[in-house]
Amino acid sequence: MNLKKIENPFGGLTYYKESTRSTMADASETIDEKNIDGSLFITDNQTNGIGRVSGRKWESSPYQNLTFTLVLDRDTIGKGFGCTPLKAGLALSKVIKELTGADAKVKWPNDVLVNGKKISGILCHSSKGYILVGVGINVNQLVFDKDIEDNTTSLSKISNNGYNLEMVLTKFLNTFYETLRSSTWLSELNSSLYRQGEEVRFSVGNPDNNNIVEGVLQGLDDQGKVIIISESGDSSSYLSGEFI
Secondary structure, X not given: OOHHHOOOOOOOOEEEEOOEOOHHHHHHHOOOOOOOOOXXXXXXXXXXXXXXXXXXXXXXXXXXOEEEEEEEEHHHHOOOHHHHHHHXXXXXXHHHHHHHOOOEEEEOOOEEEEOOEEEEEEEEEEEOOEEEEEEEEOOOOOOOXXXXXXHEOOHHHHHOOOOOHHHHHHHHHHHHHHHHOOOOHHHHHHHOEOOOOOEEEEEEOOHHHOOEEEEEEEEEOOXXXXXXXXXXXXXXXXXXXXXX
């Protein structure tokens, strides 16, 4: 990774390790440092990336993809900090469209898909007044583990081209910076929302509760809640759960 080629509009420092268990963990351990706002934690080889659901990990081959965490002051993001992973997903969908021409979709709450296959996962944690934005992007990897290969893709698989990692990262950071300040992010997000306008099944809250709702996915509100219209025409919104 050539750090000199990375442009970070958020203005923080860059913390680089050639190999690390988790950039999210690295950021959490450094959160008390001065001037940490806008800082970037990045590695060429993340060995134990954290997933949104307990027990899930982000798999990434060394030196082929992007795995990083961006630290942002909650005051920088404003009241809508809960929508940060969705805004990051929207920013990445724009970058994918620019680089490959593919129509990337944001899957609530934290994935980006191309042709129904996962190309990125985004995980946000709140800590001591900061939001830690962890991002994994499949860039140049062509071969994936058998248990995920049918549902996973990369920029290179989409376009049959190779990509400079620093260039992709810089494009994402700049687009994310603009998206956080955009007044049209919600309408853009709903236009890019995976399965928007389709019949869906949604498990509300804890899956163990077995609370399943069905209806048409209308979109998201400005708090990032899922809006589902039932067969009777009633509208309900949900802040936590999972599409099934």
